[in-house]
Amino acid sequence: xxxxxxxxxxxxxxxxxxxxxxxxxxxxxxxxxxxxxxxxxxxxxxxxxxxxxxxxxxxxxxxxxxxxxxxxxxxxxxxxxxxxxxxxxxxxxxxxxxxxxxxxxxxxxxxxxxxxxxxxxxxxxxxxxxxxxxxxxxxxxxxxxxxxxxxxxxxxxxxxxxxxxxxxxxxxxxxxxxxxxxxxxxxxxxxxxxxxxxxxxxxxxxxxxxxxxxxxxxxxxxxxxxxxxxxxxxxxxxxxxxxxxxxxxxxxxxxxxxxxxxxxxxxxxxxxxxxxxxxxxxxxxxxxxxxxxxxxxxxxxxxxxxxxxxxxxxxxxxxxxxxxxxxxxxxxxxxxxxxxxxxxxxxxxxxxxxxxxxxxxxxxxxxxxxxxxxxxxxxxxxxxxxxxxxxxxxxxxxxxxxxx
Amino acid sequence: xxxxxxxxxxxxxxxxxxxxxxxxxxxxxxxxxxxxxxxxxxxxxxxxxxxxxxxxxxxxxxxxxxxxxxxxxxxxxxxxxxxxxxxxx
Numbered sequence: 133x134x135x136x137x138x139x140x141x142x143x144x145x146x147x148x149x150x151x152x153x154x155x156x157x158x159x160x161x162x163x164x165x166x167x168x169x170x171x172x173x174x175x176x177x178x179x180x181x182x183x184x185x186x187x188x189x190x191x192x193x194x195x196x197x198x199x200x201x202x203x204x205x206x207x208x209x210x211x212x213x214x215x216x217x218x219x220x221x222x223x224x225x226x227x228x229x230x231x232x233x234x235x236x237x238x239x240x241x242x243x244x245x246x247x248x249x250x251x252x253x254x255x256x257x258x259x260x261x262x263x264x265x266x267x268x269x270x271x272x273x274x275x276x277x278x279x280x281x282x283x284x285x286x287x288x289x290x291x292x293x294x295x296x297x298x299x300x301x302x303x304x305x306x307x308x309x310x311x312x313x314x315x316x317x318x319x320x321x322x323x324x325x326x327x328x329x330x331x332x333x334x335x336x337x338x339x340x341x342x343x344x345x346x347x348x349x350x351x352x353x354x355x356x357x358x359x360x361x362x363x364x365x366x367x368x369x370x371x372x373x374x375x376x377x378x379x380x381x382x383x384x385x386x387x388x389x390x391x392x393x394x395x396x397x398x399x400x401x402x403x404x405x406x407x408x409x410x411x412x413x414x415x416x417x418x419x420x421x422x423x424x425x426x427x428x429x430x431x432x433x434x435x436x437x438x439x440x441x442x443x444x445x446x447x448x449x450x451x452x453x454x455x456x457x458x459x460x461x462x463x464x465x466x467x468x469x470x471x472x473x474x475x476x477x478x479x480x481x482x483x484x485x486x487x488x489x490x491x492x493x494x495x496x497x498x499x500x501x502x503x504x505x506x507x508x509x510x511x512x513x514x515x516x517x518x519x520x521x522x523x524x525x526x527x528x529x530x531x532x533x534x535x536x
Numbered sequence: 537x538x539x540x541x542x543x544x545x546x547x548x549x550x551x552x553x554x555x556x557x558x559x560x561x562x563x564x565x566x567x568x569x570x571x572x573x574x575x576x577x578x579x580x581x582x583x584x585x586x587x588x589x590x591x592x593x594x595x596x597x598x599x600x601x602x603x604x605x606x607x608x609x610x611x612x613x614x615x616x617x618x619x620x621x622x623x624x625x
Contacts, residue, residue, distance in 0.1 A: 179593060339577060339593045355593075398573050434573075 138310045139373040139380045139536065142221025142366030144213035144321075145476050147463045148184035148359055152216060156463070156473070157480050160488035161509045165462040167345050167357050167492075172327050180341040184359030184464025185327060202265060203278060204243030209362035209469075210275025210323035211282060217319060218283065221366040222378055225283065234315035235276045235289035236306040237364075238298030238322030240468030241331065242272030248328035272468075275323045275362070287315055296428070296465065297521035298322050299472035300529035303365065304387035307531070310367045321472035323362035332358070338397075340432050346465070348429035348458035348490050349436050349504040351497035356430040359464020363472035365479070370536070382479040385516065385534040386415025392526025399435060399522055404428075404442035407528035408518060412446075415532040417516060419447045422454065422532075424487055424517040426478045427504075429458020430465055437499035439520065455512060457505040461491035471521035475531060478519045482535040485513045541613065542606045545583065549602060552582040562603045569602075583609055589616050 145152065148166035149159035159166065170183040186209070191200045194212055203211070214235075225233070246269035253259035268274060273291035280289045288309065292301040299322030306320030326332070335341050335358060342355035373380050388410025392403035412419060428439055444451045459477045466473055481487050486509050493506035519531045542562065550557040553575055560569065566576060580591050583605075589612040599605050 179590070337577070337581060339580070339596060343593070395572070396574065 135311050136313065137370035138307050138367050138384045139370040140365050140382050140384060140479050141368055141373045141378045141380055142217040142223070143381060143476050143479065144216030144220065145361065145363040145473060146186060146209050146212050147361030147363070147466065147473055148186055149463050151186070151189065153220070153476065156476065160459055160462060160477055161486055163462070163489045163491045163507050163509060165345065165491045167464060170327060173329050173332060175332065178332055178336050180336065180343050182342070182345065182357055183327060184357055186360055202268065204246040204269040204274065204325070206239060206243055206323045206325040206362070207269070207274040207278050209325060209360070210237060210364070211278050213321060213323065213362040213364040214279040214319055217364040217366045223317065223366060225285070229316060230284050231286050232316035233285045233287045234306055234309050234318040235279050235285055236302040236318060236320040237273070237276040237279070237291045238293070238302035238468045238472065239272040239275060239291060239324055240293060240295050240298050241324065241326060243270035243274060244326055244328040244331050246270050248330045251330070279319060285319070293468065294527045294529070295523035295525055296467055296470055297523035297527050297529040298468035299363070299470065299475070300519065300521035300531055301389070303384070303472065303475055303531055304389065304529055306367055307384045307387050310369060316368070316372070318367040319364055320367060321362065321364035321475070322469040324467045324469040325360045326358050326467055327360060342431060345492050346431040346461045347492040347494065348427065348431045348461050349440070349497060349500040349502065350493045351495040353431045353433065353436065355432050356460070356465045359460070359466040361463065361466045361473055362469050363476045365472070365475060380536045382482045383534040383536050384531060386411045386413070386417065386532035388412070388414055388530045390528045392528070394526055396526070397524055399438045400526065401438055401441045401445060403526055404439060404520065404522045404528050405445040407530045408442065408446045408520065411518060411530040411532045417532060420450050421516045422447070422518055423512065423514040424481060425454055425456045426474045426481070426517065426519040427456050427458045428520040428522045429460055429490065431458070431460065435522070437497070439522070440500045440502055443502060451502060454503065455487050455505050455510065456502045457488055457490045459488050461493070471519060471529070474519050478517050478533050482514055482517055482533055485511055487512050487514070541610055544586070545606045545609055546602065548582050548586050549579060549605070552579045560602060562606065564602045565600055566602070567600070587613055589613060
């Protein structure tokens, strides 16, 4: 069967930058970070205080109490993003289409808030019991399951957990399923809510969280800033999208994966480089076709210079012509949801011919000597872009997008 | 230099890295003890636990030698017991 072109026809996002896609995009274009003191957890005895939280969120505005009872915050966000994306796509589900629609979500740690609260009750308050819905709230596939239940979508549905690359792996699988004909439609992305006390203590011990803000590629960068949120994309064959008169935001052109097979936390240059090359190969593109990269760009000392070397390894002299920005500087590092948010950012960058900047940038670093679009968005007609995700554990996933 | 605190730090390093105590001296660098980033995280965790201190990220990042580690711990222990840490720094 001939491979089909795959269109992105619906977007949904809830993040620290806002509760929907327009607020997300407007903040990105304005170069306006949503990094502030963490309010949902008491961090008195933690070495970092700042994060990118979703503020002003009231579950009652989105869910009946009986449904909310089933949903950890991360699953609520997954469902909210999916609702937005499906509505945005204008798709009308028939019984046949429901059976031929796939759901692939990414999440690194699932229902952290529920887990922390219930374990706290057991360990600290000597509670003899935990809430009976603790397991279905915690399971990382809860987002995918609730999306399938709410919309009656009964095709393949699963969750990918590859730490900070989860969403790109999820989107890549969904893309391949639609391209090959294994699915007729897909809802894919990711969701993460990492702000629980126990989990934040674990990040503190990793010593990679910045005490101030996230400054990717800047010489004075001091680490990543954790973020929360969810983003979902609707994928369908380009021909079907055009036939039903849908708005096509962009096309997913290719997907590539690799593993470092090296160190559990220190990234390699070669693994990320091979993932970018694999995405180019899958999209049948030469490196020179790419004009923009939404970087993994965590703001850690290690990631940003390693990613720079990997980009130089893949693109050679063309690396100096690339625009490379990290939107984590604004929405934070939402772990398993990060690359879904970044996919939305990349798709909109292509559609609106505007490259979101790397915010909080102050000082060039000779080891990160790329055009990182510092602090201010830039008008640029871009035909092809990559979005990078490189996970702890050395698992790399890169998507290639094309303007339509 | 050869005092109880230094002895204890050297011993924690040896146990944490799973190497004989004799291989660790004040002049050793973390690099020539073969400590990668995770080994260093494990060591900081062990030192924090054994000395009941909290080692700031920036100070931890700047440490290259066992001697610097001993002096860093000494400063934090002094601070934790109420003595002036700034005069030691």
